Amino acid sequence: MANMNLYSRGDKFFVRINMVLVGLFTLATLYPFIYIAAVSLSSGMAARSGVVVLTPVEATFAAYQQILVDPDFWNSYLNTFIYTIGGTIMSLLLVIPAAYALSRPQLIGRRFWNLMVAFTMWFNAGMIPFWLNMRDLGLLDSYFGIIIGFAVNAFNIILLRNFFESIPRSFEEAARMDGANEFQVLWKVFIPLSKPAIATITLFCVVARWNGFFWAMILLQDEGKIPLQVYLRKTIAELSDDHEFSSTLLSSLYSAETVNAAIIVCSIIPVLLFYPFIQKYFNKGILLGGVKE
Amino acid sequence: MANLSDKSRWLLRHFRREWQIYLMLAPAVIWFLTFLYTPMYGLQVAFKDYSIFKGVAGSPWIGFEHFQTLFDNDDFIRSLKNTAILSAYNLLFAFPAPIILALMFNEILNQWYKKGAQTIVYLPHFISTVILAGIVLTAFSPSAGIVNTVLGWFGVDPIYFMSKPEWFRPIFIGSGIWQEAGFSSIVFLAAIAGVNPSLYESAVVDGASRWQMMWKITIPSILPTILIMLIIRIGNLLEVSFELVLLLYQPATYVTADVVNTFIYRQGIQSGQYDLAAAAGLFNAVVAFILVMTANALSKRFSRTSLW
Numbered sequence: 001m002a003n004m005n006l007y008s009r010g011d012k013f014f015v016r017i018n019m020v021l022v023g024l025f026t027l028a029t030l031y032p033f034i035y036i037a038a039v040s041l042s043s044g045m046a047a048r049s050g051v052v053v054l055t056p057v058e059a060t061f062a063a064y065q066q067i068l069v070d071p072d073f074w075n076s077y078l079n080t081f082i083y084t085i086g087g088t089i090m091s092l093l094l095v096i097p098a099a100y101a102l103s104r105p106q107l108i109g110r111r112f113w114n115l116m117v118a119f120t121m122w123f124n125a126g127m128i129p130f131w132l133n134m135r136d137l138g139l140l141d142s143y144f145g146i147i148i149g150f151a152v153n154a155f156n157i158i159l160l161r162n163f164f165e166s167i168p169r170s171f172e173e174a175a176r177m178d179g180a181n182e183f184q185v186l187w188k189v190f191i192p193l194s195k196p197a198i199a200t201i202t203l204f205c206v207v208a209r210w211n212g213f214f215w216a217m218i219l220l221q222d223e224g225k226i227p228l229q230v231y232l233r234k235t236i237a238e239l240s241d242d243h244e245f246s247s248t249l250l251s252s253l254y255s256a257e258t259v260n261a262a263i264i265v266c267s268i269i270p271v272l273l274f275y276p277f278i279q280k281y282f283n284k285g286i287l288l289g290g291v292k293e
Numbered sequence: 294m295a296n297l298s299d300k301s302r303w304l305l306r307h308f309r310r311e312w313q314i315y316l317m318l319a320p321a322v323i324w325f326l327t328f329l330y331t332p333m334y335g336l337q338v339a340f341k342d343y344s345i346f347k348g349v350a351g352s353p354w355i356g357f358e359h360f361q362t363l364f365d366n367d368d369f370i371r372s373l374k375n376t377a378i379l380s381a382y383n384l385l386f387a388f389p390a391p392i393i394l395a396l397m398f399n400e401i402l403n404q405w406y407k408k409g410a411q412t413i414v415y416l417p418h419f420i421s422t423v424i425l426a427g428i429v430l431t432a433f434s435p436s437a438g439i440v441n442t443v444l445g446w447f448g449v450d451p452i453y454f455m456s457k458p459e460w461f462r463p464i465f466i467g468s469g470i471w472q473e474a475g476f477s478s479i480v481f482l483a484a485i486a487g488v489n490p491s492l493y494e495s496a497v498v499d500g501a502s503r504w505q506m507m508w509k510i511t512i513p514s515i516l517p518t519i520l521i522m523l524i525i526r527i528g529n530l531l532e533v534s535f536e537l538v539l540l541l542y543q544p545a546t547y548v549t550a551d552v553v554n555t556f557i558y559r560q561g562i563q564s565g566q567y568d569l570a571a572a573a574g575l576f577n578a579v580v581a582f583i584l585v586m587t588a589n590a591l592s593k594r595f596s597r598t599s600l601w
Binding site for chain 2: 007008010011014015018019021022023025026028029030032033035036039047048049050051052053093094095097098100101102104106107108113116117120122123124125126127128129130131132133136137148149151152157181182183186207210211212213214218229230232233235236255257260261263264267268271275278279
């Protein structure tokens with residue numbers, strides 16, 4: 001299939017047009033990132049007058065200097081790390097043992113427990129009862145509330161349970177002979193065999209935590225506890241409705257646009273660093289594991 | 294009686310031997326009860342005159358009054374309509390995009406080119422909604438944005454995109470495609486990879502062109518996958534990315550942008566009308582539940598494999 005010489009003239013034309021179209025779509029995907037990076041490195045005046053297209057105009061680090069001296073920025077960055085790491089560990093601690101238990105045939109009421117988990121994917125009480133419940137539990141404005149409140153996801157449990165179920169019984173027999181208990185079988189047999197599946201749900205958790213903003217925004221009033229996304233959201237709100245703020249800074253080196261772009265760049269960088277690791281897994285097609293039962 | 298005590302003795306032995314798996318399951322069960330099933334119990338506020346001081350259980354019942362209020366409320370009706378329209382646009386434009394992209398990727402022979410393009414188009418999926426909104430607001434800004442800069446080259450006056458109701462839907466759907474089309478194509482690429490190669494070999498012998506093979510072999514072969522994804526999409530029809538709406542809309546664009554969940558957010562979280570907002574949420578959840586169940590029944594029928 002890969003030998004172009006076998007292709008007719010019409011096919012060659014088709015293949016080349018296709019290559020160009022894919023190239024254009026790829027550039028269109030890439031361009032906003034380049035544009036934002038260029039804005040973040042331009043002067044406030046240049047950004048405001050709309051002359052930034054591809055490369056920085058009147059290049060300056062002023063916007064970055066502006067945010068890097070803001071203690072709120074660093075604080076929210078640190079909070080994001082706390083929520084991401086804490087939340088992911090909490091998720092794994094709850095999800096892995098539960099998925100293992102649900103995969104055991106001897107579990108009494110297995111159908112019931114599975115239904116209890118799956119039902120939450122079909123029916124959700126919604127924003128208000130969830131919020132009222134968090135308030136009644138005293139989990140507003142709390143690190144722990146954010147970490148525990150979103151720790152379990154039915155989809156992740158089912159994905160991992162399916163993976164555990166696909167592991168042949170013969171793998172655990174040797175361990176059982178040695179008198180291993182359930183915890184030891186899980187730890188020494190199932191977890192090592194399920195590294196790809198566990199990596200997948202870890203990835204889901206990390207990405208969801210890093211990017212999550214809505215619940216952090218409504219559950220956290222204390223500015224000291226907000227994550228990066230909520231911090232970013234505030235600067236975006238200023239960008240969309242406060243034009244006077246920006247125009248007074250017209251003469252200066254930075255503007256609402258450049259500061260906003262600089263924060264976007266700062267919050268994308270860790271994702272880019274993490275991205276090769278992410279790719280390693282979804283190239284194997286494991287992310288699709290949940291689609292088929 | 295002897296039978297019963299036999300059973301209880303068996304249970305006792307079972308738990309004594311297998312207590313560890315119940316211990317493993319317990320934290321997650323407690324979590325589900327605390328964080329997802331308690332709110333379901335709390336849904337009763339939709340039928341109550343909720344007061345913070347009386348709490349969920351103590352507030353008096355008022356029946357369907359909130360639902361009546363909702364359906365007399367133009368803003369709620371508008372949010373239902375907008376949700377339906379955005380969903381329909383999603384189905385029409387955002388659903389086919391990854392299929393087309395996967396077919397195009399499949400026709401690329403240069404592996405290096407293909408891998409490079411895929412690496413780039415998958416990336417936006419991992420970007421947060423807030424960043425997406427930040428990019429959109431910057432790019433469409435009237436004075437500073439690149440879109441108006443380019444329009445200016447053609448002598449078009451700056452357009453205030455974000456405050457024009459007629460622009461909200463195209464911008465919303467377009468940014469959704471930018472973010473998800475690439476990543477969603479993975480499913481279809483996997484389906485294409487599973488097509489029997491001998492089908493192509495015999496088509497080549499018959500002198501079929503690439504274009505014909507795409508229409509006669511590839512597309513029919515991945516049709517089951519397309520159908521399953523379509524059914525999943527229908528099941529999630531009400532799940533318009535309301536976070537993105539929340540970040541992009543403004544009072545001037547509510548007329549086309551306000552969806553059910555943003556309505557609930559404003560009524561409930563911002564204005565404190567928890568009972569009314571919970572009623573709107575319950576209505577939403579019931580419709581979503583019916584859609585999901587219908588979708589699942591459909592998928593059982595077409596593919597003989599349940600989705601869950």
